Structures are given as structure tokens and as C-alpha cells.
Amino acid sequence: MLDLIKKFESPTIASNIYLIRDAATKKYAMIDCGGVCKEMDAYIAENNAEVEYILLTHGHFDHICAAEHYRNKYGARIVISEEEEEFTSNNTLNLSNLFGCEMNPFKPDLLLKDGQTIMVGESEITFKLTPGHTIGSGCYFCDGNVIFTGDTMFSMGFGRTDLPTGDPSQLQNSLEMLYKYKGYTIYPGHGERTVIC
């Protein structure tokens, strides 16, 4: 069980960074990190937070830009889907070239397959591949009714499909899969959370 889901905003790009905490062990994971966030750093310092994982929903720069920084700072392991691995070292795929954002390539520590689980303390997080926005976009399911959706699904819409590896028909399939989770709360990569109804 989680006892904390805390949202921060990356200061330059307005993408969400979440910190989640396992209730039993007080271990943390970060979900996406599109920039260095002083407010989150202050929270982590004040709470002596032990961040075990950096769970990336997909490889666009506004979700991964600070992953290497935070891996070095907190000793966390970077996790992304295996389909998305190339994004972490290809500045055309991750759009940092397009948006004129400087990003150093990095290697993830762990590559996920569809359905794979990760333990954050005693909380089980399940990764489901939801391609369409990018080929290896995915969502993290936790606590029975919580989904971190990245740019696959927002409170009022869904992610673009006109960027490299995007595919509208794949996204439609992914959204249809997600719409089956009625009553679940989604925490998207941009904007506010909502409940699937």
C-alpha cells in the first residue's frame, strides 16, 4: 500500500513529477522527472526520503530530462520499457533537439516488459505497455485503483500521435484498454488527476 502520492511540476516544462511512498517501509519512487525541481528536493531532504526507483512512463525529454541527475543524486535506479530504451540516448527521438533542450544521453538500469512488476518497499507496481503516443509508452498501476498514465491519457484527452514512433491506432487500442478501469484515478504526465468513468 502507498501512503503518499505527491505531485510536483518540473519548473521549465510544466510536466508532472510524482513521488510515491510505500506505507510499510517508507521507501519512495519517483515517476517521471522532466526537470530538476527544487521544491521536490526540499521535500526529499526534509523527509530523509529514500528514493529507490525513477519510473519513466516514456522517453520524451519533458519526462526524462533529469533522470540521470536524480539517479546520481539519490542512488535510484532508472526504469523504462524496453521498447523505449533508445529514447534515452537519441535526442531526436526524445525531442530534446526539436525543443532546443540540452540533454545528455543515459542508460536505464532496468528495462520493463508489458505486465512486469516492481516492488517499491512492499508495494507492488505493475507496468502495462500502452503504445501510441510513443512506441514504448506505458502506465504504472498501483494500489488497486491508481494509474500513472504519462502522456497516454490526460484528464481531458490524450497524447499526440504525430511525433516519432507515434501511432493513432495503437493509441486508440491503449485508451480502450485503460477505459476498462472504471473508477480508477489517473495521474497524468501533464495537468491534474481525474477518475476514469
Ligand SMILES: [Zn+2]
Ligand atoms: Zn510525451
